[in-house]
Amino acid sequence: MEGTEQWKVQVEQLKVQMEQWLEQGLEFVHQIPPIQLYVGVGVLLFTTLLLLFTRLFKRRKSNTIVLSGLSGSGKTILFYQLRDGSSHQGTVTSMEPNEGTFVLHSEIAKKDKLKPVHLVDVPGHSRLRAKLDDFLPQAAGVVFVVDALDFLPNCRAASEYLYDILTNASVVKKKIPVLILCNKTDKVTAHTKEFINRQMEKEIDKLRVSRSAISAADIANDFTLGIPGKAFSFTQCHNKVAVAEASGLTGEVSEVEQFIRENVKF
Amino acid sequence: MLEQLLIFTRGGLILWTCKELGNALRGSPIDTLIRSCLLEERSGAASYNYDAPGAAYTLKWTFHNELGLVFVAVYQRILHLLYVDDLLAMVKQGFSEIYDPKRMVYDDFDETFRQLRMEAEARTNELKKTKQVGKPLNNARKQGQDQKTGFGENKKSNSGLADDGDAERTKGHKLENGYSNGNHVIESKLTAVVNGKENTSSNVGAFDVNKLQKLRSKGGKKTDPVANKGSKEEPKKKVTKKNRVWDEKPTEAKLDFTDPVGENGDNNIDVLAADQGQSMMDKEEVFSSDSEDEEDEEGDKGSKPDAKKKGWFSSMFQSISGKASLDKADLEPALKALKDRLMTKNVAEEIAEKLCESVAASLEGKKLASFTRISSTVQAAMEEALVRILTPRRSIDILRDVHAAKEQKKPYVVVFVGVNGVGKSTNLAKVAYWLLQHKVSVMMAACDTFRSGAVEQLRTHARRLQIPIFEKGYEKDPAVVAKEAIQEASRNGSDVVLVDTAGRMQDNEPLMRALSKLINLNSPDLVLFVGEALVGNDAVDQLSKFNQKLADLSTSPEPRLIDGILLTKFDTIDDKVGAALSMVYISGAPVMFVGCGQSYTDLKKLNVKSIVKTLIK
Ligand SMILES: Nc1nc2c(ncn2[C@@H]2O[C@H](COP(=O)(O)OP(=O)(O)OP(=O)(O)O)[C@@H](O)[C@H]2O)c(=O)[nH]1
Numbered sequence: 001m002e003g004t005e006q007w008k009v010q011v012e013q014l015k016v017q018m019e020q021w022l023e024q025g026l027e028f029v030h031q032i033p034p035i036q037l038y039v040g041v042g043v044l045l046f047t048t049l050l051l052l053f054t055r056l057f058k059r060r061k062s063n064t065i066v067l068s069g070l071s072g073s074g075k076t077i078l079f080y081q082l083r084d085g086s087s088h089q090g091t092v093t094s095m096e097p098n099e100g101t102f103v104l105h106s107e108i109a110k111k112d113k114l115k116p117v118h119l120v121d122v123p124g125h126s127r128l129r130a131k132l133d134d135f136l137p138q139a140a141g142v143v144f145v146v147d148a149l150d151f152l153p154n155c156r157a158a159s160e161y162l163y164d165i166l167t168n169a170s171v172v173k174k175k176i177p178v179l180i181l182c183n184k185t186d187k188v189t190a191h192t193k194e195f196i197n198r199q200m201e202k203e204i205d206k207l208r209v210s211r212s213a214i215s216a217a218d219i220a221n222d223f224t225l226g227i228p229g230k231a232f233s234f235t236q237c238h239n240k241v242a243v244a245e246a247s248g249l250t251g252e253v254s255e256v257e258q259f260i261r262e263n264v265k266f
Numbered sequence: 267m268l269e270q271l272l273i274f275t276r277g278g279l280i281l282w283t284c285k286e287l288g289n290a291l292r293g294s295p296i297d298t299l300i301r302s303c304l305l306e307e308r309s310g311a312a313s314y315n316y317d318a319p320g321a322a323y324t325l326k327w328t329f330h331n332e333l334g335l336v337f338v339a340v341y342q343r344i345l346h347l348l349y350v351d352d353l354l355a356m357v358k359q360g361f362s363e364i365y366d367p368k369r370m371v372y373d374d375f376d377e378t379f380r381q382l383r384m385e386a387e388a389r390t391n392e393l394k395k396t397k398q399v400g401k402p403l404n405n406a407r408k409q410g411q412d413q414k415t416g417f418g419e420n421k422k423s424n425s426g427l428a429d430d431g432d433a434e435r436t437k438g439h440k441l442e443n444g445y446s447n448g449n450h451v452i453e454s455k456l457t458a459v460v461n462g463k464e465n466t467s468s469n470v471g472a473f474d475v476n477k478l479q480k481l482r483s484k485g486g487k488k489t490d491p492v493a494n495k496g497s498k499e500e501p502k503k504k505v506t507k508k509n510r511v512w513d514e515k516p517t518e519a520k521l522d523f524t525d526p527v528g529e530n531g532d533n534n535i536d537v538l539a540a541d542q543g544q545s546m547m548d549k550e551e552v553f554s555s556d557s558e559d560e561e562d563e564e565g566d567k568g569s570k571p572d573a574k575k576k577g578w579f580s581s582m583f584q585s586i587s588g589k590a591s592l593d594k595a596d597l598e599p600a601l602k603a604l605k606d607r608l609m610t611k612n613v614a615e616e617i618a619e620k621l622c623e624s625v626a627a628s629l630e631g632k633k634l635a636s637f638t639r640i641s642s643t644v645q646a647a648m649e650e651a652l653v654r655i656l657t658p659r660r661s662i663d664i665l666r667d668v669h670a671a672k673e674q675k676k677p678y679v680v681v682f683v684g685v686n687g688v689g690k691s692t693n694l695a696k697v698a699y700w701l702l703q704h705k706v707s708v709m710m711a712a713c714d715t716f717r718s719g720a721v722e723q724l725r726t727h728a729r730r731l732q733i734p735i736f737e738k739g740y741e742k743d744p745a746v747v748a749k750e751a752i753q754e755a756s757r758n759g760s761d762v763v764l765v766d767t768a769g770r771m772q773d774n775e776p777l778m779r780a781l782s783k784l785i786n787l788n789s790p791d792l793v794l795f796v797g798e799a800l801v802g803n804d805a806v807d808q809l810s811k812f813n814q815k816l817a818d819l820s821t822s823p824e825p826r827l828i829d830g831i832l833l834t835k836f837d838t839i840d841d842k843v844g845a846a847l848s849m850v851y852i853s854g855a856p857v858m859f860v861g862c863g864q865s866y867t868d869l870k871k872l873n874v875k876s877i878v879k880t881l882i883k
């Protein structure tokens with residue numbers, strides 16, 4: 001009860017004040033010569049339009065590169081390697097994406113002004129995968145990081161994740177290029193990119209059959225991969241899918257940088 | 267002795283570790299903590315236990331939500347370090363002062379940390395001296411190990427005061443080196459507490475005889491009275507002196523918690539939470555009456571109750587400018603409302619409660635963004651948490667698994683378990699139908715040899731779907747029937763065996779034993795729990811007891827638990843979809859199928875997004 005009373009009083013006060021301001025404002029406007037007024041309004045309009053246009057223009061040319069891949073594949077290390085040229089004191093499992101807009105560390109020294117890259121590291125924990133959907137629509141390229149050291153036990157999970165990315169609506173429609181990055185190649189026991197490429201193609205081939213299965217519900221993927229009746233190969237994708245090697249820990253990241261530069265132009 | 271203390275960002279970059287401690291941790295306790303506790307909406311819990319070969323750690327943590335930092339302390343579980351919480355709080359405070367997102371190296375924090383640690387230790391000692399508390403440790407450990415890592419400060423000798431039976435006494439003697447530090451042994455069955463820690467010379471480790479006797483009689487073993495030898499008179503005196511202290515101790519309740527199995531943190535947390543859940547029952551009325559006020563408050567920009575007095579203008583201002591930082595009191599009304607809403611959607615109370623705690627932990631200290639209300643911030647955080655929980659941790663692509671098994675020339679075995687009358691057989695038939703549609707050959711195994719008519723019911727389905735059924739009538743051991751069925755399937759080349767089992771209540775010991783045997787003997791590829799979408803609070807009980815029984819009764823060191831959930835009668839519940847959440851949260855298993863009607867085609871996948879929307883709405 002008391003509250004409403006108080007409220008009413010406040011509103012009353014506000015109203016009175018508003019009216020006063022309005023009157024003052026009108027008087028002020030009347031005092032200014034009309035030409036000045038028109039010029040002022042014109043300038044205001046122009047700037048807003050300009051701002052709007054630059055916004056629109058910018059959005060079309062995305063500079064977002066998404067780092068994806070299973071948990072523990074080395075995305076966060078890679079993120080900091082690309083940004084700072086160092087893996088600092090190491091990492092633990094990410095609970096949130098890492099995001100930053102910067103000029104790649106290796107390019108800072110270069111003379112020509114390069115466009116900064118918006119790099120996003122999306123955690124690999126399956127509970128956090130949903131976050132990927134927020135970033136894919138604006139991505140200029142996707143780096144899918146694979147742990148080449150511990151590859152075989154994770155092959156299926158990694159392939160499933162990659163399958164989800166390759167059939168994602170934005171990726172398919174916008175033909176977003178994907179780079180499969182075999183990480184941790186500093187270790188001698190790491191698998192080669194050819195091997196990983198082959199295994200994942202095989203695995204995705206099997207997934208093609210089993211996915212698209214369960215009836216109705218969750219139509220997450222409308223898109224299918226490859227050509228029916230033919231063994232799946234990444235070359236069948238409409239977007240570019242390439243394979244490369246890297247070692248985030250030792251800073252061996254030139255192939256990723258190249259990929260980023262190809263897709264984020266000036 | 268602390269093993270390690272880490273400071274890292276939520277993004278996963280380590281900012282600072284204590285080099286002085288320098289111990290390499292065994293296994294990967296931090297990653298495990300994050301993956302199986304913090305990301306599972308269990309960060310409201312107090313601690314997490316990590317076990318790896320040669321390591322039994324306890325981890326404690328705290329968040330700085332505004333800066334997005336996480337502080338984790340790791341220590342040996344046998345050492346009940348009292349100062350950890352204190353230390354973490356101080357480290358958080360100290361570090362947040364020097365933290366700068368652009369800075370990556372914080373070597374200067376080493377010195378600050380050393381001081382903080384000394385302070386914390388000193389303060390705890392002070393506390394111990396005055397209060398003379400003795401804390402029991404909640405797990406049984408050999409005392410032999412890690413003696414030397416003491417509290418540093420109390421090296422006064424005391425004879426470990428083992429009083430209970432021979433086993434204890436011998437153990438106690440191992441302590442004669444004098445560094446008896448915080449090793450409270452609870453002998454697994456006996457639950458005898460030996461306390462040899464907080465002892466200055468005036469205070470020899472104390473224990474409560476009465477308590478011990480009570481516990482002992484509970485254990486049903488060793489009834490001989492306290493048999494102290496040697497200098498027993500003195501300690502005895504102290505014992506009586508100490509009784510009062512023990513009675514005041516709040517942690518005493520923990521004594522009853524001897525873990526039924528040597529187990530991991532998850533279960534521990536569950537036990538703790540179950541306890542909290544119960545006490546919340548009593549508080550329920552308070553909550554529901556509050557919820558009415560709550561509605562008004564929400565209209566009032568969802569700010570603190572006393573914001574009303576400050577009036578409309580200031581709260582408007584607050585919502586525009588953004589509030590300094592959220593604290594518990596700010597969040598409480600919105601959380602309460604959310605909890606009630608979840609409960610009206612049939613989410614088990616205990617789980618709604620835990621979720622809210624976890625959301626609170628993730629928001630506390632955060633800045634409220636401009637033009638947002640607390641209630642909507644809380645709601646958004648909850649929504650994210652719900653999506654996280656319901657998103658399956660592992661693949662739920664059964665067909666892929668079936669194909670993998672086929673490659674190995676083995677039939678893929680699914681066991682359907684659940685309480686009575688939830689529709690196991692019907693939904694088994696639906697799954698069979700679905701598999702058939704995807705060109706998988708299916709065989710049914712009628713292992714419900716308990717309820718009359720069960721075999722006939724399954725036979726009817728089999729005939730309609732025209733698939734083979736393996737049956738051996740009633741009165742047979744279901745485990746054996748299942749085994750024979752699987753052998754038969756290997757012979758005739760069936761890809762999948764769907765095993766129907768008798769419905770059983772989670773408390774029915776003999777039937778649970780039979781189920782455990784069936785699962786152990788046949789090691790199926792998938793243990794599918796069939797549950798009704800109608801259940802509310804009972805969902806938690808059913809699933810946790812099933813899992814508990816399967817773990818307890820298992821003969822293998824790595825017991826098979828429930829791998830997936832089939833929710834039935836989903837078409838009958840409107841917006842009361844809470845059971846899905848409760849079941850997934852409590853078991854960690856994903857909902858693999860949803861049964862939503864009477865015909866064979868009425869089987870769906872869970873639509874996570876729509877469920878979350880319904881829950882929040
Ligand atoms: N040998 C080797 N180890 C690496 C390399 N890159 C990363 N690691 C290790 O892999 C582990 C995981 O690295 P992260 O970068 O945290 O993994 P992530 O992909 O960010 O994982 P999530 O955050 O859980 O998704 C760390 O212990 C790294 O030290 C590498 O190039 N070589």
Ligand SMILES: [Mg+2]
Nearest residue numbers: 076093094278
């Ligand atoms: Mg990471």
